[in-house]
Each structure stands twice: as C-alpha cells, then as structure tokens.
Amino acid sequence: MEILLVAVIALALFVTVLFAAPRINVVRCLAVLVPAFALRLAVHITVTRVDAIGYGGDNLGYEAIARTIVQLWQQNGISFVTVDELSAVRVPLPCNLFALIMYACGGSAPLACTAFVAFVACATCIILYRTALALGAPDRMAFWLLTVSAFLPSFVLHTSDMYKDGFNAFLVIACVATAVCCAKRPGVARLLPAVPLLWALWYVRSYMVFLCIPPLLIGMFRPVKLVSMRAIACIAMTGTAAALLISEKGGDGVAGSLHAQLALAQSETVHQALLVGGSGVALDDDSIASFALRLVYTVFAPFPWESGTLALQLGKIDALIWYILAVLATIGARRLWKRDRTSFWVLLAFIVPSVVAYSISFANIGLVFRQRIPIVLAASLFAPLARISRGSADFTPDPAAERGEGERTGASLRLGICPTAAGRRASAGTSRAGTGSSLTRR
Known part of the structure; x- marks a missing residue:
C-alpha cells in the first residue's frame, strides 16, 4: 500500500506541473522536478533514515507523534488533533498529515510521508517559478530559479524526511506569491487564498503568520x-x-x-x-x-x-x-x-x-x-x-519610480509586468496617434 501511495503522489506531481506550469515549459519543468522528487526519496533511504551525517532527529519525533495520533483515531475517529487533545503535538498540521498517510497505509509509512513532503517541495518550486515570471523575470531566468531551488542542498535535506520545513517553506512562499499577485492586480478575491494559507501556517510555525x-x-x-x-x-x-x-x-x-x-x-x-x-x-x-x-x-x-x-x-x-x-x-x-x-x-x-x-x-x-x-x-x-x-x-x-515625472496618463504606462490585451491595444493606439500628429506637424 505504501508503494502504491508513493506512485499516486508522483502522479499528482505530474498533474500539478501539467496544470500549474506554463504550457510551453511543461516538459522542461518535469525534467527538473521529477529528478528532484526522486532525489529526495533517495536521500531519505540512504542518508536521513540511516543517520549517515548525524543530523536531525525531530523527523523521528514527528513520526512517533503521528503514530500516536493514528492510535487516537482508531479509538475516537478521525479528527484534527491539536495540542489541546495531545500535549506532544506542537506542530499539528504536519503530524496530522503524516498520521493520515499512516492511517491509509495501515501502519508506519515513512517513504510515503517523505514522498508527500517531496511533492510539497516541488510545488514550492513551481510557485517560485510563476512568481518570478509575475515579477517580470525572463522565462529563462525564472526557469533557472526553479532548477536551483529544486536542488538547493538545505532544501533537499529538509524535505527528504518527515520534517516540517517543507510545509513551512511552501506556505510562506505561497503567502508571498499571493501578496505579489495582489500588488500586480489589487482585489479582495486575490487575497482570499491567504486565509487558508495563514491558518495552515499557524499550525506549522505560528510566529511566521506575523511575518507574512x-x-x-x-x-x-x-x-x-x-x-x-x-x-x-x-x-x-x-x-x-x-x-x-x-x-x-x-x-x-x-x-x-x-x-x-x-x-x-x-x-x-x-x-x-x-x-x-x-x-x-x-x-x-x-x-x-x-x-x-x-x-x-x-x-x-x-x-x-x-x-x-x-x-x-x-x-x-x-x-x-x-x-x-x-x-x-x-x-x-x-x-x-x-x-x-x-x-x-x-x-x-x-x-x-x-x-x-x-x-x-x-x-x-x-x-x-x-x-x-x-x-x-x-x-x-x-x-x-x-x-x-x-x-x-x-x-x-514603474512611472512612480521616475523622479519628477509624477503620475502619467494612460493605463498602459502604469501597468506592471504583464499588460492586458486592452492595455496593449491602448498603448498601440497612443503610439499611432502620436506618430500621426508628428506627420501632420511635418
């Protein structure tokens, strides 16, 4: 059952890249994220589980807490367990997710839990890629950022076992990406994803909520x-x-x-x-x-x-x-x-x-x-x-960044990185009008 769940998570990664990555770069993203996903599973088997470098330990603590949560579920039914029900649950969200995977597998499932953490890490890289594009980075450089972040040693190590750091990074970067999205096109609807993100972050590292x-x-x-x-x-x-x-x-x-x-x-x-x-x-x-x-x-x-x-x-x-x-x-x-x-x-x-x-x-x-x-x-x-x-x-x-220019007319001159089609047409019309006026004066 554990191997089957790992395969399902790998398929979920493929579907996520298919729908979240720009269509022209789906194959390139898969060529990076699939090896990054496999690398984390390999590090889990060869490094973290055998304690090859003498690092960590809290991953084993979260695994033990997750097993305890599974026992509570078997007695009282499935529910979100917090510190109020179990004093050892200082990080409720990861522990409950790990417990849910163990419950589905019918026992301890460290590889499946690690596969889910690796999936979250790859999703974080996709968010970084899309946010870099929204900020105006060239596609080649945004893809470079995706590649570097996917294989960043500290990120790989802390998403190759049952650590909470992968969840923390995902939720924080998702909040920052939401803020960038709102900065580009303000609106209450664009801020709505921040509500569940902040709620989840509270149950991973609560103080990060205040920083987001x-x-x-x-x-x-x-x-x-x-x-x-x-x-x-x-x-x-x-x-x-x-x-x-x-x-x-x-x-x-x-x-x-x-x-x-x-x-x-x-x-x-x-x-x-x-x-x-x-x-x-x-x-x-x-x-x-x-x-x-x-x-x-x-x-x-x-x-x-x-x-x-x-x-x-x-x-x-x-x-x-x-x-x-x-x-x-x-x-x-x-x-x-x-x-x-x-x-x-x-x-x-x-x-x-x-x-x-x-x-x-x-x-x-x-x-x-x-x-x-x-x-x-x-x-x-x-x-x-x-x-x-x-x-x-x-x-x-940004016109507001140019000294002495003040506020310019024309929405196309005030837009961010990705102008709308209407903005491009307005800009083109302004350009043609300016050219015509110039020819008339001549």
Whole structure:
C-alpha cells in the first residue's frame, strides 16, 4: 500500500506541473522536478533514515507523534488533533498529515510521508517559478530559479524526511506569491487564498503568520497616492518587529502565544541545548555589536573556515550557493526598485523582519541553517531580475519610480509586468496617434 501511495503522489506531481506550469515549459519543468522528487526519496533511504551525517532527529519525533495520533483515531475517529487533545503535538498540521498517510497505509509509512513532503517541495518550486515570471523575470531566468531551488542542498535535506520545513517553506512562499499577485492586480478575491494559507501556517510555525501579514497588507492596499510606499513598508516592518519583541506582558490568545514562543527561544535552557553538537555559537551579551554579529551569522553562516560536524561541512556548499544568489538578488532588487516598487516592498516586508526575528534568538548554525530556508527562497525571487537591463524588452520602468515625472496618463504606462490585451491595444493606439500628429506637424 505504501508503494502504491508513493506512485499516486508522483502522479499528482505530474498533474500539478501539467496544470500549474506554463504550457510551453511543461516538459522542461518535469525534467527538473521529477529528478528532484526522486532525489529526495533517495536521500531519505540512504542518508536521513540511516543517520549517515548525524543530523536531525525531530523527523523521528514527528513520526512517533503521528503514530500516536493514528492510535487516537482508531479509538475516537478521525479528527484534527491539536495540542489541546495531545500535549506532544506542537506542530499539528504536519503530524496530522503524516498520521493520515499512516492511517491509509495501515501502519508506519515513512517513504510515503517523505514522498508527500517531496511533492510539497516541488510545488514550492513551481510557485517560485510563476512568481518570478509575475515579477517580470525572463522565462529563462525564472526557469533557472526553479532548477536551483529544486536542488538547493538545505532544501533537499529538509524535505527528504518527515520534517516540517517543507510545509513551512511552501506556505510562506505561497503567502508571498499571493501578496505579489495582489500588488500586480489589487482585489479582495486575490487575497482570499491567504486565509487558508495563514491558518495552515499557524499550525506549522505560528510566529511566521506575523511575518507574512505585512507583505499581504502592502500588496492589498498599496496606498501610493496617500502615503509613500516606503513609509508604509517601514510601518509594517516596525510593527512586526514590535510584535516579535513583546517581552513584558504575555496575556492570552495570539499575544500570549507570541510571547511564549519568544520567551522559549530566548531562554537559557534552549540556548545551552543549542550550543551542543559542534555548531553552537556563544553570544552572551545583548549589545548592538552582539546583535550585529548574530545578524551576520543568521544571514551568512556557516563560514568556510569553521569546523564542526559533517552536516556543517556540507552546509558550506549550500552557503556558497546562497552567496551567489544573494549577489544576484541585490542586483535584481535594484532592477525591481526601478520598475515596480510595490512588489519590491512586498518582498522586503517579509525578508527584513524574518532576518531580525531569527537573529534575536540565534545560538546554533545548524538551526538557523534550516530556519532561513524561506528567507533564502523569498530573497532568491530578486535574483532572476538581475539579467534584465534597461535596454532590454523585458524592462518596464514603474512611472512612480521616475523622479519628477509624477503620475502619467494612460493605463498602459502604469501597468506592471504583464499588460492586458486592452492595455496593449491602448498603448498601440497612443503610439499611432502620436506618430500621426508628428506627420501632420511635418
């Protein structure tokens, strides 16, 4: 039954690519995602299950919790089990999904669970591809991003077993993609997918919900005429940082949950536990210099000169790829700033607060190595734009970004990346009218 379920999930991947990928690139996407899917299953069998590199462990914990949930279902019927019913269920959504797969297979099914996680990872890559196209990246560069993200070592490792990181990355990137979609064409209907995404994210990593709300708000309202987008983005990011820095009053509900998570992350017990294993970093004081060092470690660790476990050494390959992506993302961010500032602030409104939040509780390179996966994927959306030059056909500057030009007439001059057919006709008509006037004057 487990092998049959793996085959069904593989078929679901094929159908997803068939309907989600651009039609002209279905074969190319399958040529990348099918090997990426198979690679994760191979890593599951040869690396994570046999503990070949001495990394992880929480995947086995989630598997044990899922088995317990199956036992509860056999006694009381199938229902969504949360921490209220079972105190060990700290991450309800992945554990319940794993339990559902086990329930269908009639027992432990690590390969089928891993196949589902691999499917979610491939779906994340498709979302990255489509979002890069929406931002205006050339198809060749957007496909390059899909390929790099599909085989990014940290992403492969943490989606090759029953980890929660694949679900977290998928939900976060889907929220960011929804925000970009709203920034391109505002509308309440385009924001509706964010509701189930945020609900699901709450049951994976609840604090990420607070980090995904600012880009959604910016993408939805984009009040460029009333207040500058820079001010809106700064307010959103400052509000998120303030929410994450609640330290005196816990209370109940959302604020209490946020306070409890922050207190746990900053507790001395957790920091001492994270120092064990060879990849811990002791930063005791709370000075600005210490925070700056935490920030550097959060973004760039592990460094080439560091010693540690085999997993840490392999992580240097992932870090090298991230350095290249970061350089390209910096160039691409400048391009996006000139052509579409709303989308620029949408991405930055997630990246900056996330980096700050993880820097606050940084104590272990191995932990931040997996925590920053959504940050790396979100920042990499800038990278495909690095190959767009001002003289290329793909470059469409944002009129609001041009100094002194003010608001232009003509919807075709104010559109984003993908003008509608009506916009193209209006633009062509304006061009013909201008040519005719010029000939008349002559």
